[in-house]
Amino acid sequence: MRKATYLLPVLVIAIVAGLSALFIVDEREKALVLQFGRVVAVKEDPGLAFKIPLIQEVVRYDDRILSLDVQPLEVTPLDDRRLVVDAFARYRISNVEQFRQAVGVGGVATAEDRLDRILRAETREVLGSVSSKDILSSDRAALMLRIRNAAIAQARALGLEVIDVRLKATDLPNQNLEATFDRMRAEREREATDERARGNEAAQRVRAQADRTVVELVSEARRESEIIRGEADAERNAVFAEAFGRDPEFFEFYRSLTAYERALKGGNSSLVLSPDSEFFNYLKSPNGVAE
Template sequence: MSNKGIFTLVLLGVLVLVGANTVFIVNEYERAVVLRFGALVNADVQPGVHIKLPFADRVRKFDGRILTADARPESFYTVENKRLIVDSYAKWRVKNVEAYYKATGGQEDVADARLASRVADGLRNEVGRRTLHEVVSGERDKLMEDLTAQMNETAMELLGVEVIDIRVKRIDLPDDVSESVFDRMAADREKEAREYRATGREQAEVIRADADRQRAVLEANAYRDAELLRGDGDARAAAIYAAAFNQNPDFYAFVRSLNAYRNAFNGSDDLLVVDPSSEFFQYLKNAEGQK
């Protein structure tokens, strides 16, 4: 290869190298700054294609999307001096690129650590002004809203980031307290269960007594109705007998005597001691029943 060809290749290589160090691209989800010999010359580069001085300027890019600062669980005390283990996280994104770069050097882990530390301090103050019930359920949403507004103002001023949301993932009692709390909860539930059982037994006795009363009333009414029916039947039977007797007294007396004979001599071993001249044998002596 001739010297001219070698020179051409070297020139092309230099041009490619210069071009690669001149043009840079910032994506839509990125934020960037331009440093010239270490000094900040462009604090907020917008997304798109840009040109910089080759070898003199250096581009630092940061993630412009919403990021999560996951804080480690911290121990806080309520206004009642009750200890809680709170696990929280914060959602944030870069808002002021210049302030963010100057405060953190563009390092996301540094921003996470500083933001988590300030969130922990804010949580400590908010929890310390509330009771256990308010922290766990009563004012939890308001606590998060107040803390988010407070941290957003502080983080914007000191770190150049916008705090979008702060949330508590979990609130636990310390291990040395959890067991006693669980025992107390179990005792409370057992007491409540005993009260329910006692109430159930009381209601069962009331229901059983009412059922016994209703049964007694039903049996009494049934016995009354049965006696009324039986009395009415006896009255009707007596009326029928009387009517039959009035129609033919002799025949009625004869039938009654036959029935008496049948009942008296029903068994083979029956023994009857009666005066032969009594009225019992009047139809055996005379067909007309005359003495």
């Protein structure tokens, strides 16, 4: 009975010690086995692992790709046009033992603080070696690659692998925005003035060409009308001449009737003639023959 009383606590302690000696490594993490703060084992493969209870402890680190938002910084490119750059990085812990030695108990927070300083320094150096136009153009992809490559070597000393660096935003400082907008507005107004001037010049050319065309068309039409009128007058005169040659008396009678029609039309002014005027010869003649 006494043996059972002593064995039960021992058994419980043995079971607790056995359970505390076991730990599971998740597939999304890596683990370090520490003994008095010194790394004695690295567990990178997922599954069941062992440690010495009470003497050894397990520290776990995320094995996935992590994200770091770099603190915004102000850079000065070659053209002295200051820019505020906002970037982020993708990284992972590639060597957990080296990572532990580099950051100690500070863990990921300390590592990200040091990596942030590295990325800020490399970003300022790379972007300071080019103009602002290069930063704002499609060439920024090559600049981001340069920043990443420059940070890889320094990050490796922390046990980190820098996978990618991206510039999220590249803006002007607030104090420069108004001046930049004024300059852009003045440039657009100048371009608009130039466009209006070119448009007015083109309109004047079109208008002058149209006026010239109108003058040429009117002149040509008048010339053709004068030719047609002259031909018609010639033809009329030829008809009159032929008619007069065939019957001069009838031609004279026709002309007198035309003159009567025009002279005696209503609304005309008064016509005062002497009684013996030749104008009414055909009216006074009983036979319709001029006397």
